[in-house]
Amino acid sequence: NAGVTQTPKFQVLKTGQSMTLQCAQDMNHEYMSWYRQDPGMGLRLIHYSVGAGITDQGEVPNGYNVSRSTTEDFPLRLLSAAPSQTSVYFCASSISGLGSYEQYFGPGTRLTVT
Amino acid sequence: QQQVKQSPQSLIVQKGGISIINCAYENTAFDYFPWYQQFPGKGPALLIAIRPDVSEKKEGRFTISFNKSAKQFSLHIMDSQPGDSATYFCAASMKRGNTPLVFGKGTRLSVIA
Numbered sequence: 206n207a208g209v210t211q212t213p214k215f216q217v218l219k220t221g222q223s224m225t226l227q228c229a230q231d232m233n234h235e236y237m238s239w240y241r242q243d244p245g246m247g248l249r250l251i252h253y254s255v256g257a258g259i260t261d262q263g264e265v266p267n268g269y270n271v272s273r274s275t276t277e278d279f280p281l282r283l284l285s286a287a288p289s290q291t292s293v294y295f296c297a298s299s300i301s302g303l304g305s306y307e308q309y310f311g312p313g314t315r316l317t318v319t
Numbered sequence: 320q321q322q323v324k325q326s327p328q329s330l331i332v333q334k335g336g337i338s339i340i341n342c343a344y345e346n347t348a349f350d351y352f353p354w355y356q357q358f359p360g361k362g363p364a365l366l367i368a369i370r371p372d373v374s375e376k377k378e379g380r381f382t383i384s385f386n387k388s389a390k391q392f393s394l395h396i397m398d399s400q401p402g403d404s405a406t407y408f409c410a411a412s413m414k415r416g417n418t419p420l421v422f423g424k425g426t427r428l429s430v431i432a
Contacts, residue, residue, distance in 0.1 A: 209362075245424065247325075248408065248425075253419060263419065295362050295363070297362075302414050303417040303418065303419050303420070304412050304413045304414050304415075304417060304418045304419060304420055305414060305420070306351040306352070306353040306365070306368045307353070307365055307368070308363075308365070308420060310363045310364065311362050312360075312361060312362050313360075313361070313362050
């Protein structure tokens with residue numbers, strides 16, 4: 206199993222550009238989440254999904270869209286990038302539930318918005 | 320509202336020493352308390368977890384101590400090694416109702432020789 210994979214690993218965007226961060230898992234996990242990590246702020250939940258076709262907002266959803274058309278994929282879209290979205294983004298999945306203590310994280314995407 | 324408070328924000332420990340990271344929570348409905356370890360450039364990974372009906376759990380050099388009445392739990396790393404240098408996150412889990420995992424803000428541990 207590859208586990209949770211994320212692409213790209215690094216990305217630089219100009220303000221106003223849009224892009225999609227890809228996340229895929231091959232463990233047949235129903236539950237998937239997107240987090241952003243900023244210095245001193247810990248991991249903050251952006252959006253999550255409890256299954257294909259079902260998504261909901263987390264703590265910091267503004268400026269981001271998600272969709273979940275398959276169990277495997279959970280892409281995160283930045284609609285119009287802003288410097289405040291400069292961060293490291295992590296995708297996570299779980300078989301046991303959104304609140305399961307055992308979450309599997311991807312390697313992250315480091316995004317810089319200039 | 321921060322549901323899990325973690326301290327210290329950063330920690331420097333001599334090789335062979337004991338690293339201690341503390342967390343406190345408010346919601347008594349939490350039913351599992353995991354710790355995640357994150358190395359630079361990597362995603363967090365589950366290190367160890369404890370249920371609230373257990374006061375201590377040990378896995379190798381890593382021990383979680385849990386104080387239910389004080390609503391506090393801590394991670395102890397015995398005989399700390401430079402390879403333990405990482406960011407550590409405590410978290411609280413509530414499986415009922417699909418409530419997302421709640422993370423502390425993290426502690427950056429540096430173990431120096």
